[in-house]
Amino acid sequence: MDQQEFIQRTEAQKTRLYRAAFAYLGGEAAALEAVDEAVYQALRNLRHLRQPEYFETWLTRILINECGRELRRLMRLRPAEYLPEAGEDFNYDALPLREAVARLPRKLRQIIVLRYFGDLTLAETARTLGIPQGTVVTRQRRALALLRLELEEGNI
Amino acid sequence: MNRNEEYKALRDSLVETPSQLAYTVTKAVKRKKASRKRTRILGIPAGSLAVCFVAFMLLVNLFPPFARACGGVPVLRELAKAVTWSPSLSAAVEDEYVQSVGQEQRKNGITARVEYLIVDQKQLNVFYTLDTDQYGQLDADGAVTLPDGGDGYSSSSGSYGTPNGDLRQLTVDFVDRDMPEGLTLTLNVYQSAYDENGIAMEPAEETMEDTYFKVQTHDPKILAVFTFDLTFDPWFTAQGETVAVGKTFQLDSQTLTLKQAEIYPTHLRLDLGYDPDNTAWLTGLDFYVENERGERFVPVTNGISATGEENSPSMVTYWMDTTYFSNSKELKLYITQARWLEKSREKIRLNLATEEHDPLPDGTELAGILHLERGYLLTFREKQYREGWMYSLWNGHLDAGGTAESFSSSVSSYGYQEPDTGEYLDGSVSGFFYETVPLPDYQGTEVWLKPVFTRVTDFSAPAAISIR
Numbered sequence: 001m002d003q004q005e006f007i008q009r010t011e012a013q014k015t016r017l018y019r020a021a022f023a024y025l026g027g028e029a030a031a032l033e034a035v036d037e038a039v040y041q042a043l044r045n046l047r048h049l050r051q052p053e054y055f056e057t058w059l060t061r062i063l064i065n066e067c068g069r070e071l072r073r074l075m076r077l078r079p080a081e082y083l084p085e086a087g088e089d090f091n092y093d094a095l096p097l098r099e100a101v102a103r104l105p106r107k108l109r110q111i112i113v114l115r116y117f118g119d120l121t122l123a124e125t126a127r128t129l130g131i132p133q134g135t136v137v138t139r140q141r142r143a144l145a146l147l148r149l150e151l152e153e154g155n156i
Numbered sequence: 157m158n159r160n161e162e163y164k165a166l167r168d169s170l171v172e173t174p175s176q177l178a179y180t181v182t183k184a185v186k187r188k189k190a191s192r193k194r195t196r197i198l199g200i201p202a203g204s205l206a207v208c209f210v211a212f213m214l215l216v217n218l219f220p221p222f223a224r225a226c227g228g229v230p231v232l233r234e235l236a237k238a239v240t241w242s243p244s245l246s247a248a249v250e251d252e253y254v255q256s257v258g259q260e261q262r263k264n265g266i267t268a269r270v271e272y273l274i275v276d277q278k279q280l281n282v283f284y285t286l287d288t289d290q291y292g293q294l295d296a297d298g299a300v301t302l303p304d305g306g307d308g309y310s311s312s313s314g315s316y317g318t319p320n321g322d323l324r325q326l327t328v329d330f331v332d333r334d335m336p337e338g339l340t341l342t343l344n345v346y347q348s349a350y351d352e353n354g355i356a357m358e359p360a361e362e363t364m365e366d367t368y369f370k371v372q373t374h375d376p377k378i379l380a381v382f383t384f385d386l387t388f389d390p391w392f393t394a395q396g397e398t399v400a401v402g403k404t405f406q407l408d409s410q411t412l413t414l415k416q417a418e419i420y421p422t423h424l425r426l427d428l429g430y431d432p433d434n435t436a437w438l439t440g441l442d443f444y445v446e447n448e449r450g451e452r453f454v455p456v457t458n459g460i461s462a463t464g465e466e467n468s469p470s471m472v473t474y475w476m477d478t479t480y481f482s483n484s485k486e487l488k489l490y491i492t493q494a495r496w497l498e499k500s501r502e503k504i505r506l507n508l509a510t511e512e513h514d515p516l517p518d519g520t521e522l523a524g525i526l527h528l529e530r531g532y533l534l535t536f537r538e539k540q541y542r543e544g545w546m547y548s549l550w551n552g553h554l555d556a557g558g559t560a561e562s563f564s565s566s567v568s569s570y571g572y573q574e575p576d577t578g579e580y581l582d583g584s585v586s587g588f589f590y591e592t593v594p595l596p597d598y599q600g601t602e603v604w605l606k607p608v609f610t611r612v613t614d615f616s617a618p619a620a621i622s623i624r
Contacts, residue, residue, distance in 0.1 A: 003185070010181050018177055019170045029580040032176055033571060040184040048317060076365065077575055097162040116163070117170070148159045 001052045003043070009055055010039055017063050020118035024067040024109065025074070026082075026102040034070045038063040057128045060118060064110060064128065085109070092146050100147055108143035115140060116151060176582075183584065187570065189544055235272055238283060238323040241458065244423050245281060247481040248274050253421055255389050263380040265290035266345055271323065275388050277335055277396035279422040280328040282386070286345060287321045291379065293348040298326040301340040308333040312459060317350060329460060338387035346376035368565060368594035369530040395480075396420040399487075399624050408494055408613045410434040417487070417623050419480050423456065426474045426489065437470045439609045440495030442542075445476065445623065447484035453477045469497050469551070469608075490618035493541065495609040503554060503604040508532055508595075517549060517610040523590055526575055531596040534605075535572060537588050541612055546589045551608050556600035566593045 001009075014035060021031035021038075042059050049058060075082040085105050086092070092100040101112055114125045115136075126133040144151060235254065239245035248254065253274065260269040266288045274281040286294045295316050300309070308330060315324035326341070397419045404413045411431035418425040424445070430438060440462070445453045455461055455476045462471040479487060506513040511525055519539030526533040538549050552562040568591045570584040583589045595603060 007181050007185070010184075014177055014180055015173055018173050019167075022170060023166075028174055029573070032174060032180075033573070033580065035177065036180050036183060036571070039180050040187050043184045043188050045317075048319070050319075077573070097159060097166055117167070149163060150160060151163065 001046060001049060001055065003046070005052075006043060006046055006055075010042070010059065013056055013059060014039070016119055017060070020060070020113050021063060021067055023098075023101055023113045023117035024064070025071055026098055030070055030074060034063060034066045037070075038066040041066065054127065057120070057124050060114065060120065060124075061128045061130075064114070067113075068106070088142070088146060090146075093148055097147065097149075104143060104146065108139050108146070111136060111139045112143050112147070116149075183570070186544055186584070234323055235283060238325060239274075239281075242477075243453075244421070244478040244480075245274055247478065248421050251481050253392075253481075255392055257386065259384050259386075261382050261384070263382065266294065266380045268296075268343055268345065268380075268382040268384075270341070270384050270386070273386065273388065273392075274422060275335060275392045276421045277393060278330045278418070278420050278425075280330075280335060280339075280388075281422065282326045282328075282341060283323045284326070284343070285321055285323055286343075291347050293317075293350060294320055294345055294379075295348040295376075296324070296343045296345045297374075297376075299342045299344075300326075300328055301342070302336050303338065304336070306333070310460065314458065317348070327459065331463060335388065335393040337390070337393070338385065341384045341386055343382040343384075344376075344378050345380045345382065346378050349376075365528055365530045367567070368533060368592070369528075369596045397480075401621075401623055403621055405619065405621055407438075407491065407619055408496065410436055410438065410496070412438065414489065414621050414623070419478060421478060421480045424453065424476050424478045424480070426476065428472050428474070430470060430472075435500070436496035436498045436611065437468060438494060439469055439471050439497045440493075441471075441474055441491060442493035443474070443476075443489060443491045443618075445479065445487050445489050447479065447482060447488075448486040449484075451482060451484070453479050453482075469502070485624075487623040489621045489623055491615060491621075492618045493612065493614050496611045496613070497607065498610045501610040502606065504607060505602060505604055506534070507602050508598070509601050517607045518612060520549065523572055523581075524575060531594055531598050533592050533594055535590055535592045537572070537583060538591055539612075540584075540587050540589055541614075546591075547608075549591055549608055550593050551606040553595065553606060554604040555598070556602060560606070563593045566591055568592075 017035050017038065018031055021034040022028065025031050025034060038059065042062050045062075049055065051058075071082065075084065083103060086103040088105065090103065092103065095103065101109060104112065110129060111125065114120045114128060115122075120128060122133050122136055126136045129136070236246070236249050239249055255273040255275060257270045257273060260267060262268075266286065268284060268286055270282060270284045272283040274283075280300075282298070286296060288294060296313075298311065298313055300311055302309070309328050310331070311326060311328045313324070313326050315326070318324045328339075399417045399419065401414045401416055404411060406412075411434060413429040415427045415429050418427065426443075428438065441455075443455065447453075453476055455474060459475075461475055463473045463475075464471050501515070501517070504514045504516060506522070508525055508527070511522060513522060516522065516536070519541075521537045523535040523537045526535070536549065538547075540546070546568040548566050548568070550563055550566065552560060554560050568589055570582060570589050572581045572583065572590040573579070574581065581590075
């Protein structure tokens with residue numbers, strides 16, 4: 001893939017990436033930082049992309065890695081604002097959805113972010129995270145139950 | 157509002173995206189361009205050059221017309237592709253200045269093959285491949301041993317992350333001695349921590365303090381060790397010419413001498429001297445060399461770009477693309493920018509509690525000091541002296557007892573998040589960037605910082621010095 005194609009395909013993806021990063025990190029500035037860094041890292045490593053047909057999931061995986069890194073940084077910098085993830089016995093009902101998503105265990109949060117904010121299909125989510133589709137389904141069910149969300153495919 | 161309505165409202169609120177998102181891709185392209193240009197200044201005392209490994213990014217596809225031209229010569233096609241980042245090595249391949257090797261070894265399911273050498277009096281470039289049908293992506297740490305066991309060289313690899321089967325490169329530079337008749341290359345091969353796309357599947361759990369304060373270790377599990385005895389064609393190792401110049405000139409009220417130009421097939425070195433009575437040390441130059449046909453040759457942008465001397469902060473040898481293959485009769489040096497370390501400002505005092513400090517290098521401001529459990533992080537806003545250029549401004553520091561320490565790491569970024577207010581500052585908009593340096597386990601309240609330069613002078617009419 002050459003740089004021109006990278007620019008075109010990334011431009012088409014950046015709103016979706018921003019939505020996913022916002023859901024992961026819970027704020028505009030942090031989401032912008034993660035998207036900026038992910039796009040740069042993707043461009044820098046473009047020569048390593050072996051399957052251009054999976055560019056969008058590859059770029060999303062880089063974003064998820066960057067979101068994880070950014071969140072750890074923010075938790076160190078602003079511990080009062082960025083709380084650690086909560087367990088499955090935590091009462092997520094008491095929090096607004098945005099904050100509840102941010103407190104989910106990392107593996108469940110990734111699924112919610114990718115499926116319901118990044119608009120990836122089950123297969124794309126599985127490929128992005130490098131896990132089987134069955135695992136995505138299981139984690140999705142657990143995450144939705146914790147958040148008390150009842151979303152069907154048509155809601156996305 | 158139930159949860160589903162809340163989800164819908166949150167999704168709707170994200171239909172409008174911040175205006176800065178419009179520049180995300182443009183900024184990434186600019187930043188990548190800048191990292192290509194970023195020069196790495198290595199102050200290596202000529203008398204005590206130790207073996208060091210410098211990882212640098214390869215520049216690819218810079219010279220597609222050249223790659224296409226070599227594409228018609230089967231044996232050189234692959235090599236031409238591997239050296240497109242270097243005008244000097246590209247010229248060498250185009251001129252068939254290449255020694256073929258073809259040594260292959262297989263161990264533990266891994267095949268290592270040394271294909272080509274590009275070697276002259278002062279620099280060796282080894283091109284080799286690694287392949288396997290048992291493991292995933294491979295990487296290798298390369299090292300060389302001289303027949304006399306001596307040192308006086310520096311080796312670097314820019315090939316980490318090269319796909320299996322593709323040509324990798326190891327470069328060895330000799331400064332205070334010439335190329336030997338041969339040497340031994342050792343490759344320690346291990347499985348890469350990255351997948352075939354160059355991305356870590358599970359990034360290391362690392363806190364911000366780890367990023368700055370953790371001592372970085374590199375201790376991979378070695379899968380195979382390969383040893384190749386390489387013998388050089390003496391015609392190649394004899395190549396190189398020194399042009400005595402001996403011209404003294406004034407630059408920005410300082411007195412310098414262009415002593416000589418060393419012209420090798422792989423690169424060109426300009427050796428400068430200075431008047432000890434100068435009020436500033438020369439620590440960086442922007443320049444180009446032009447021949448009688450108007451062809452321009454520019455400084456090395458990856459790898460060693462300048463070397464210093466043992467007893468001063470001056471950079472006295474500047475490395476650039478070679479004119480060797482250009483058949484130039486006349487060469488003239490044009491200096492467009494000089495970076496100086498003023499002798500009166502070699503140490504800059506900073507109070508860590510009050511943030512009071514001596515005048516910082518021109519174009520630099522203190523953005524903030526963060527006191528963490530494992531030490532201080534100092535962040536400076538620094539000027540981009542040319543578009544997209546980020547550099548390391550700080551050499552190290554002195555503690556209250558006067559002991560000199562190097563900074564263990566520094567991180568440069570266009571953006572900076574103000575720790576107290578959380579405000580995100582984008583320096584690139586106004587021609588700046590941010591550099592953060594760590595002071596690990598620092599006990600004192602004052603520190604003396606050692607800048608690389610304090611003053612930068614641009615010459616709208618470049619200073620011109622004839623080389624020959």
